[in-house]
Amino acid sequence: MTTAVGISNFILTRYPPVLSSAYALAFGTGGIGLFAALAGDRITVSAIPLLGIVTVTLWADLLIMRVIDDIRDQDYDRVADPQRPVASGAVQLRDLSALTAACVTIIVAANLFFQAGLVVIVGQLLYAAAVLVVGQRFPATRGDNLVLKVLIGFPVQLLLYVYLFAAFIEIQHEVPNAYVCASGILILTLCAGQLEFGKKLARRPAVGERSYTNSLGYLTTLLLTIGTGPLAVALFVVAAQVSPLSKALVALPAIGVVAYGIKYLSGTDNRWPAAVSALGLLGTLVAFAVVGAVG
Template sequence: MMRRWARFVAGSYPPLPSVLFALAWAFGVTGLFAAVQPHSPPWRPGLGTADAALTLTVTLLMMRAVDDIRDLDYDRRHSPRRPLASGAVSIRDVLTLCAVGSVVVLALNVGNPVALVAIGGQLAYCALVLAAHHWWRWPSGDKLLLNLAVGFPAQLLLHLYLYARYLNTTSLNPGRHGVLAVVIVVLASVHLELAKKITRRREPGERSYVDVFGLSGTIGIALVAPLLSTVLLVTGARSTPALVPLAVLPLVLPALAGWRFWRKRTSRWSPVAPALYLLLTFTGYFALSLSY
């Protein structure tokens, strides 16, 4: 079993970039809550943040497993080397991994009741999505906007989980600035979701938001969303003008990727740039929080 789990992790959740992304998400988004919260006590990462980072690392692995199960038929056609699609692991192996991971995640948060409820709700929601797929094959993977809407609560609950952790650390009450932080990070995440699937020429059966919004529309949304996110961050964060570059710098990556796509007429948007943008954005959030 352990060997099959290792095959799944290696093929679907490469440890180094996956753990790095989970760490950046946990530390960065928690830092974002601190950056937009006026008159809050200084926030610094501690053991609670480390627990949150480990929680996200395991939870994102389970979300990857759920997505691979739901996309199995699609991957057999377009990504046949993925562990599930190739038969290197079975659905039972992956479900067992999720069960063990759920126990680990709940145990990590047992000392924080509010955070436990948030992460427990996230796990329950993912299980519900998987059950809907198993029993009714709903929603169809070809309905991208519907899938995006169905997947959104799972990510939103992770942000709320980090917010619960932050409030517990600082002894603050929830408020509208927490909502602002969530809107900022969700807009930034829109770029990753859309840009990684931008292409001029789709392979037969390939899924892309270009089919929904058109090429120009998809690019426009993918570029406007991070710009709006940055504007909200600059105007909402309690920072000095000297710190504005920390918020603006990540926009260089979408701008360069967009310029390359149009001027060089490449067939696909850079596959690396969207993930690097979000990673740099999370890092900027964290750096902003340490400046107070």
């Protein structure tokens, strides 16, 4: 199997181009729009070139993170999900190394004239590489303890949020107060939490399954899945300097997730559909982007 075939198989099955591109666009524009709303500013048309740089950077960066996650999880996946490309051997590690090198090249080239952002992303990539190395040496850091795993991986997400804040500064040409940065990062972290917990929520996990239900308990995991979104919205409503209509728009996706959560709690389905959390997150990010543009 050629390198091109292996890489194509990996991207198509583990990082679908259309969905991943839509998420990168929503993540970038939504995150920057959130900071704008918190600062009482608006993102204008002149910001489009930098928004394009941010979107390309996030797309390539998140693809690298997918590669790292699949390499870290390959032993578990050989048992739990053997059809995945790395676990099945459909893609070789040398192919993923070539893919990662290409993504790093794209990131560096895209951010040549956005040096503050480049510094943050390089730091994030170095940390992610260190996590991969440590995981190979100490399997407990990549094993069944999902709480430990998410804590170790959190700086990866945190630095992406810092990158978006740096992009907002670049667009506005001024540094907002620390409150805007801290509240924006907290809101983005809570928004991401609904997907992180939702994709590993089951009433009765399978034997050997990595599930937050095993680590935190079913009810706690369910509350985190359906509660982090509304909490993020509540913080946004209090902190954002936008119209009541804009705040209502941001609240809609979280309300939808909570409504489905009530239905799920009263039913008998075993597994929480990760797509519900993914749509809730995507909808909130899109709302942030709209609000950041219109105020």
